[in-house]
Amino acid sequence: MTDLPISHPFLSAQIRNNQETRGAWTFFSGHRRQVMDLIQQNCRGGDASIAVIGAGNCNDLDLPWLAEAFPAVHLLDLDAQALADGVANQGANTGHHIHRHASVDVTNALHLLDPFLQKRPADDEFEALLHTLQGAPTCMPGTPADMVVSDCILSQIISTLTRLELTQAQMVSLTLAMRNQHMRQLVAALNPAGRAILITDLVSSDTLPELPGLSVAEWLPALQRCLQTGNFFTGLNPEMLSITLRTDAYLRERVTHQRFIAPWRWDISDKRSYLVYAILIEVAS
Numbered sequence: 001m002t003d004l005p006i007s008h009p010f011l012s013a014q015i016r017n018n019q020e021t022r023g024a025w026t027f028f029s030g031h032r033r034q035v036m037d038l039i040q041q042n043c044r045g046g047d048a049s050i051a052v053i054g055a056g057n058c059n060d061l062d063l064p065w066l067a068e069a070f071p072a073v074h075l076l077d078l079d080a081q082a083l084a085d086g087v088a089n090q091g092a093n094t095g096h097h098i099h100r101h102a103s104v105d106v107t108n109a110l111h112l113l114d115p116f117l118q119k120r121p122a123d124d125e126f127e128a129l130l131h132t133l134q135g136a137p138t139c140m141p142g143t144p145a146d147m148v149v150s151d152c153i154l155s156q157i158i159s160t161l162t163r164l165e166l167t168q169a170q171m172v173s174l175t176l177a178m179r180n181q182h183m184r185q186l187v188a189a190l191n192p193a194g195r196a197i198l199i200t201d202l203v204s205s206d207t208l209p210e211l212p213g214l215s216v217a218e219w220l221p222a223l224q225r226c227l228q229t230g231n232f233f234t235g236l237n238p239e240m241l242s243i244t245l246r247t248d249a250y251l252r253e254r255v256t257h258q259r260f261i262a263p264w265r266w267d268i269s270d271k272r273s274y275l276v277y278a279i280l281i282e283v284a285s
Contacts, residue, residue, distance in 0.1 A: 054153025058086030074142025137188035
């Protein structure tokens, strides 16, 4: 894993995002309940550890419950201050159960993108980058674990790419490469018979303005309409993630089961909401 200096543009952007939601504990209540329900429904009595990738301010986590349920809870995020504040703000008697892993690039690839913040990559440079991303997954801090949660970090990883000097075709190719690499890393981070929960936002109220007013029964039809019209974040079509789990050489050898989790609405403020879904992934024992 590669440490990033606090001045790095990818890290500074993440810090700004976390600052915007630092006091949003109440707004996150519905999303937090969905995330915790997924964890509670899919953990097992013998689980010794859980790793949450993209924990940030921990607004969507019930840390006291996690510390009670798992002997080891590993929280990973680029933003060290957000992680420290998130743990402190819950006032949990977490003791030695909570382990913070901060200022670490969990993709282990952001440093590879640095040269292209200022200049467009030549064709051979870009092909070399894609080839590197297709390599064996790297080990993340706090793993392997019995359960790994990708906590709405995939869209953030993808959004960093908009800072690069890329053609449209390069942007799409790199987005898919980074997405697939993240999925391989999730699976590589699991102990035998482990479970990963990939949670990601699909679309925001910026382009789906009716989202804040939709009822629970309308969330799934809204997701289906967004997929039909192309109104979703690039690379995050759940159907394509499902296909990748079945066809990627690394993933198909290890994944034994996957299940789509119906969407829900995540209100991060009174001005913005996201439509979120999850995929449960199980690996061989």
